[in-house]
Structures are given as C-alpha cells and as structure tokens.
Amino acid sequence: MTAHDRTIPSLGQRDPVLRIQEVDKTFNGGVVALRRLSLTVNQGDFISLLGPSGCGKSTALRLIAGLMRPTLGRILWEGGQGSDDLGVVFQEPTLMPWATVAQNVWLPFRLRGKSFNSVKDKIMEALALVGLEKFAGSYPRELSGGMKMRVSIARALVTNPRLILMDEPFAALDEITRQKLNDDLLSLKARTGATVIFVTHSVFESVFLSDRILVMAARPGRIIKEIQVDAPYPRGIEWRTSAEYARIARETSDTLHSTLEPGEAH
Numbered sequence: 001m002t003a004h005d006r007t008i009p010s011l012g013q014r015d016p017v018l019r020i021q022e023v024d025k026t027f028n029g030g031v032v033a034l035r036r037l038s039l040t041v042n043q044g045d046f047i048s049l050l051g052p053s054g055c056g057k058s059t060a061l062r063l064i065a066g067l068m069r070p071t072l073g074r075i076l077w078e079g080g081q082g083s084d085d086l087g088v089v090f091q092e093p094t095l096m097p098w099a100t101v102a103q104n105v106w107l108p109f110r111l112r113g114k115s116f117n118s119v120k121d122k123i124m125e126a127l128a129l130v131g132l133e134k135f136a137g138s139y140p141r142e143l144s145g146g147m148k149m150r151v152s153i154a155r156a157l158v159t160n161p162r163l164i165l166m167d168e169p170f171a172a173l174d175e176i177t178r179q180k181l182n183d184d185l186l187s188l189k190a191r192t193g194a195t196v197i198f199v200t201h202s203v204f205e206s207v208f209l210s211d212r213i214l215v216m217a218a219r220p221g222r223i224i225k226e227i228q229v230d231a232p233y234p235r236g237i238e239w240r241t242s243a244e245y246a247r248i249a250r251e252t253s254d255t256l257h258s259t260l261e262p263g264e265a266h
C-alpha cells in the first residue's frame with residue numbers, strides 16, 4: 001500500500017479528525033476576530049469557509065495550524081497532534097526559486113531531517129498526483145501560475161497529512177486555470193481521501209468543491225450557517241451546470257449577502 005492509498009469512509013461512518021470547541025480570538029486592541037467558533041472536521045470532509053473580508057477565515061486557519069492560540073475555547077486533534085498532521089497551501093505558491101520542483105516538494109521532509117533520496121518515491125508520487133512528474137527537474141520560473149500552484153499542492157500532500165488547509169489557493173489565477181484546478185483538486189481528493197478546509201470568497205467555487213459550506217459573517221467573525229452539499233463525488237461539468245448546483249449557489253449567495261452591511265454588497 002502506498003502513502004496515498006486511503007479508503008474514503010462513506011458518509012455517516014467518518015471519524016473525527018479535529019474538534020474546534022467554542023473558540024474565541026480577540027486581538028490586542030480588542031478586535032474580536034472570531035466568536036464562538038465550533039466545528040467538528042471529519043475524515044474526508046471538504047469544508048469551505050466562505051465569507052466577506054475580515055470575517056476571520058484566515059484567523060481560523062492560523063488557529064488550526066497552531067500559529068496562534070485561542071483566547072477562549074479549545075482545538076483538539078483526535079488522538080493528539082503530530083508533526084505530519086497538516087499540509088498548507090497559500091494563495092501564493094511560495095516556491096523557492098533556486099530549487100527544482102522536486103526539491104521544493106521535498107521541503108516538509110527536509111525540515112524533519114529526511115534526506116532527498118530516502119523520500120524520493122514519495123516526492124515523485126506526490127508530483128504524479130498533480131500531473132507534474134515530468135517537471136521534477138524544472139525550476140519554478142519555467143512553470144505557469146497554475147503549475148506552480150500544483151507544485152504547492154504536491155508539497156502539501158507529500159507527507160500524507162491528516163488535514164490540508166488551503167487559504168484562497170486559486171484566487172490569483174485566471175478563470176479557466178481556476179476551474180481546471182478545481183476539477184483536479186476533486187480528483188486528487190477522490191484518490192487520496194484528503195480532508196480539506198478551503199478558504200474562498202467565491203460562492204461558485206465553494207458549491208462546486210465542498211460537501212459543507214460554512215458561511216461566515218464579520219464583526220465579530222462567526223459562522224452564521226452551514227450549508228450541506230450532498231452531490232456525490234466525483235463532480236464535473238454535469239454538477240457545475242445542474243439545477244441543484246444553481247439552487248445551492250443561490251442559497252449560499254443569499255446567506256452571504258445577508259451578512260453584509262448596507263453599502264458593502266457588490
């Protein structure tokens with residue numbers, strides 16, 4: 001069995017990965033970035049955090065990543081947290097320009113003291129998952145924006161983490177590349193069983209990708225509604241053009257707009 005051969009438990013049998021319990025985050029100066037955030041993330045979930053600027057999406061990811069601590073409440077990893085639990089993908093691919101694609105994907109292992117050769121198979125497997133095995137020896141400057149983002153995704157996947165955090169990973173890409181990467185991300189999820197928390201401003205992206213959409217509001221940052229998307233995976237053009245997709249997009253959009261103050265809607 002390879003690192004990526006995970007079976008995806010069917011709905012209703014999924015084990016929890018992470019529990020966020022009544023978390024508040026107040027910054028110095030009194031900004032309440034999050035209030036009473038509660039969320040159980042189950043294995044295989046694809047959860048979108050959707051909301052206007054300033055509703056605390058990035059703060060939620062930083063808390064989950066352990067980059068800062070909640071002011072109140074708890075974040076509990078099922079079975080405790082280890083160093084291989086998280087993979088992170090940011091809006092910028094953040095690749096090292098002087099290193100090859102394969103060396104960039106090696107980074108999480110390198111930080112744990114593992115030599116390139118000892119994990120080469122895993123690096124090539126992760127690159128194959130994003131369709132870039134032929135570019136292992138290329139440098140980032142030789143790649144398109146979409147390809148750089150694939151390298152960033154491969155780097156997040158390579159340790160086979162229990163949870164992948166994605167902070168608006170496709171926001172800077174053109175629409176065609178974005179849709180292609182949305183399709184590829186879902187096929188990756190189908191093959192690896194990855195559990196994903198995905199931050200986005202896009203209603204359409206959240207409805208296409210997620211099985212749970214958490215719509216958030218600002219001041220204070222909080223979840224105002226969870227919208228379930230029951231469409232089966234794999235999803236493709238049929239899902240994107242279905243009446244049910246349009247219905248859920250409308251519901252999500254209406255919920256999102258209800259969170260905005262007059263003058264904020266666009």
Ligand SMILES: Nc1ncnc2c1ncn2[C@@H]1O[C@H](COP(=O)(O)OP(=O)(O)OP(=O)(O)O)[C@@H](O)[C@H]1O
Nearest residue numbers: 027028031033052053054055056057058059060221
């Ligand atoms: N280090 C900080 N110190 C003080 N206030 C902060 C800090 N980080 C974030 N905030 C505030 O907390 C609130 C939530 O910010 P956050 O970046 O989590 O929102 P967001 O939903 O990710 O926004 P965006 O979509 O614009 O990235 C905002 O009001 C922001 O100004």
